[in-house]
Amino acid sequence: xxxxPDPLTIGGTTFTSRLMLGTGKYHDFGLxxxxxxxxxxxxxxxxxxxxxxxxxxxxxxxxALNLDQFQLxxxxxxxxxxxxxxxxxxxxxxxxxxxxxxxEVIPDPKFLLxxxxxxxxxxxxxxxxxxxxxxxxxxxxxxxxxxxAAGCATVMPLASPIGTGKxxxxxxxxxxxxxxxxxxVVVDAxxxxxxxxxxxxxxxxxxxxxxxxxxxxxxxxxxxxxFALGVQAGRLAYLAGRMTSRDSASxxxxxxxxxxxxxxxxxxx
Amino acid sequence: xxxxxxxxxxxxxxxxxxxxxxxxxxxxRVAIAVNDDFYAxxxxxxxxxxxxxxxxxxxxxxxx
Numbered sequence: 046x047x048x049x050p051d052p053l054t055i056g057g058t059t060f061t062s063r064l065m066l067g068t069g070k071y072h073d074f075g076l077x078x079x080x081x082x083x084x085x086x087x088x089x090x091x092x093x094x095x096x097x098x099x100x101x102x103x104x105x106x107x108x109a110l111n112l113d114q115f116q117l118x119x120x121x122x123x124x125x126x127x128x129x130x131x132x133x134x135x136x137x138x139x140x141x142x143x144x145x146x147x148x149e150v151i152p153d154p155k156f157l158l159x160x161x162x163x164x165x166x167x168x169x170x171x172x173x174x175x176x177x178x179x180x181x182x183x184x185x186x187x188x189x190x191x192x193x194a195a196g197c198a199t200v201m202p203l204a205s206p207i208g209t210g211k212x213x214x215x216x217x218x219x220x221x222x223x224x225x226x227x228x229x230v231v232v233d234a235x236x237x238x239x240x241x242x243x244x245x246x247x248x249x250x251x252x253x254x255x256x257x258x259x260x261x262x263x264x265x266x267x268x269x270x271x272f273a274l275g276v277q278a279g280r281l282a283y284l285a286g287r288m289t290s291r292d293s294a295s296x297x298x299x300x301x302x303x304x305x306x307x308x309x310x311x312x313x314x
Numbered sequence: 315x316x317x318x319x320x321x322x323x324x325x326x327x328x329x330x331x332x333x334x335x336x337x338x339x340x341x342x343r344v345a346i347a348v349n350d351d352f353y354a355x356x357x358x359x360x361x362x363x364x365x366x367x368x369x370x371x372x373x374x375x376x377x378x
Contacts, residue, residue, distance in 0.1 A: 092378075105343050105373075107374050120377055139347075139353055140355075
């Protein structure tokens, strides 16, 4: 079973893959390209940085990506305030020609946790400017609804802090974001292994975004494929509908007709 | 004037294209902001710059 049975629609565009990939931290472009290919991803994030002035030519990431194959998703990584994020968003649109944006407003360098108020403020501005906004947030259901009402195309709650690989630390909070969400919920950041991705999809997340777990694997290409399988497994399990969990055991074999040792009273008689 | 966060010596009648040449920046695959105007590098106008202008020149790199 290689076919995802149901498409994912974000901002009016339909995708068959539910695995988004980052393009950071790869050893080289060749490895990145091979990992993207193995993952089957259709949405890839990129970052925007100042050019080094008076430095000789730059390796062009955009030249290394088949832009017909991928929906580019520029991010505002590194922005600490709504104002910085809005400025970087406009530079990103000018640099890439696409209006999709992974909105990150992160004042805290240690845990890279997003500023909910700045994120909402930037989202309102950017939606008004015609951007398709995918905001990176903590798993906060109230904030998610506010972002949805502001016109965001998704919400992207974090599993655990960026680059930690600790997996879903607050599945109950993710569940509250998923409950009644009107836009796709994409679990982003902190996923470490494919079972983390499967767990997110099993809960009902529409997709996941992975970078470090693949780029820092010993074999990024194999790990990209493993994440693709984890995402497929999780999605199929979600659609299949999980059993109800119980506190006590329930035998899988019939309880009647079990062979017992002879009853001594019957034998003696 | 300020370019990518650093002070840059201003010369009267300096244009944006001249600035890019001075800085050895190829306009393809970059984006440029002059104050609050944003351009794809290849479409940036050859406008005259002012001493108080703030210029940003960025490119796309790998990231999550």
